[in-house]
Amino acid sequence: MTPTLVRQHLAHAAETPRVDPGARARDWSEIQERMLVPLYEAVYERLDVGHGTRLLGLGCGSGLALLMAASRGAAVTGVDASRPERLALARERLLPEARGTGPRGATRLVDGTPQDAADAETPAYTLVTAFEPIGCLAGDSEGLGELLQAATPLAERGAPVVLAGWGPPERCTTSSVLRVATKLADPLRSAGSWRPALRDDLEEVAQRAGLKPDGSGRVACPFGYADLDSAVRGLLSTGLFDAAISATDQAQVDKEVAEALHPYQRRDRTVWMPNVFRYLIARVP
Numbered sequence: 001m002t003p004t005l006v007r008q009h010l011a012h013a014a015e016t017p018r019v020d021p022g023a024r025a026r027d028w029s030e031i032q033e034r035m036l037v038p039l040y041e042a043v044y045e046r047l048d049v050g051h052g053t054r055l056l057g058l059g060c061g062s063g064l065a066l067l068m069a070a071s072r073g074a075a076v077t078g079v080d081a082s083r084p085e086r087l088a089l090a091r092e093r094l095l096p097e098a099r100g101t102g103p104r105g106a107t108r109l110v111d112g113t114p115q116d117a118a119d120a121e122t123p124a125y126t127l128v129t130a131f132e133p134i135g136c137l138a139g140d141s142e143g144l145g146e147l148l149q150a151a152t153p154l155a156e157r158g159a160p161v162v163l164a165g166w167g168p169p170e171r172c173t174t175s176s177v178l179r180v181a182t183k184l185a186d187p188l189r190s191a192g193s194w195r196p197a198l199r200d201d202l203e204e205v206a207q208r209a210g211l212k213p214d215g216s217g218r219v220a221c222p223f224g225y226a227d228l229d230s231a232v233r234g235l236l237s238t239g240l241f242d243a244a245i246s247a248t249d250q251a252q253v254d255k256e257v258a259e260a261l262h263p264y265q266r267r268d269r270t271v272w273m274p275n276v277f278r279y280l281i282a283r284v285p
Contacts, residue, residue: 019236019245025085027237029062029093031230035223036131036164039277040065042219043162047127047281049074056117056125056154058147059132060109063090070094075106077125079117087111114151125155128162128284133277135165135201136178136240148209152284159284161211163202167218167276174223174273177235177260184244184253202280211282223273231264231271232257 049055051073057066060078063086070076076094080087087109094107110117128151134141148161155161169175203213225231232254235241244253264273 019242019250021083021085024237024239025062025083025089027233028086029064029089031225031234032237033062033064035221035234035275036133036277037064037068038221039164039219039279040068040131042217043129043131043279043281044069044072046217047160047162049127053127054123054125055127055129056114056151058114058128058130058151060090061086061132063087063093063109065129065131066090066107067093070107074127077108077110077117077122079110079112079114081112084111114147114154118154122154124159125151126159128152128155128159130162131164133164133166134205135278136175141201141205144205145208148205148211152209152211155284157284160214161206161282161284163205163280163282165202165278165280167278171274171276173264174235174275177257177273178240180253180256180260181241181244184241184256185247202278206280206282209282210285212285213280214283215281216279218276218278221275221277223271223275225271227269228258228261228265228271231261 043049047053049069049072053069053072053074055066055069055074055076057063057069057076057078059082060066060080061083063078066076066078078087078090078094080090090109094109108117128148130144130148134144144163152161166172166175202216206213223231223234225234235257236253241253241257261271265271
């Protein structure tokens with residue numbers, strides 16, 4: 001589960017996080033991204049994604065959601081302007097497979113904005129997705145409205161646009177671990193404070209982008225890890241803890257995240273945290 005599980009919102013004054021972007025991207029694609037598979041599957045099943053679907057994935061990251069759509073026969077285009085390391089992994093996943101999962105040339109990956117994915121020969125998209133969940137950091141929807149406004153002119157009238165968000169904190173056990181990021185990054189809290197998801201977060205973003213809400217759903221997306229080390233690496237790969245690392249250091253963040261995870265470690269040393277995510281379907285006017 002997507003870029004991110006949410007967008008990285010560091011304070012403007014923050015120094016560059018002391019992390020290895022390549023290693024974090026690999027941890028995301030190998031450990032964390034799969035946690036959102038139930039969300040992707042639920043959306044694709046509800047919207048009958050398959051042959052004839054032309055999908056535009058915003059913030060596509062390392063491309064697992066695109067790969068799943070392509071395996072159903074969809075022609076997919078992914079755009080991501082902020083995480084070149086994840087996009088490089090998406091190319092490894094998707095471009096060699098494009099010849100066997102859909103029409104020739106049906107997969108495109110663009111390092112840039114939706115406008116960079118537009119050209120005169122590309123038919124209008126029938127589905128737009130923004131799967132990176134919002135609703136766990138203050139301000140984590142900033143910029144999403146503008147991204148949607150840039151993407152919707154490329155879609156057919158009436159095409160569905162899917163937004164994703166964290167569910168209520170009482171249904172997301174990971175919320176208790178995410179609070180560690182806020183505590184450690186206290187000097188940067190104005191731009192990255194944890195806050196509980198609100199019921200109308202997704203609807204507000206859709207309406208600001210000029211979209212009409214047309215249905216929603218909730219999906220169980222438990223976070224399961226083989227051991228404590230995998231859990232720490234997976235959660236840190238989301239980018240949610242980068243501000244904390246900048247404010248303190250890697251060792252302290254690793255230690256405190258591991259301590260916060262102990263209540264969710266089972267006797268066999270695996271880590272299990274039930275979560276619920278929400279999606280909204282809106283329509284292009």
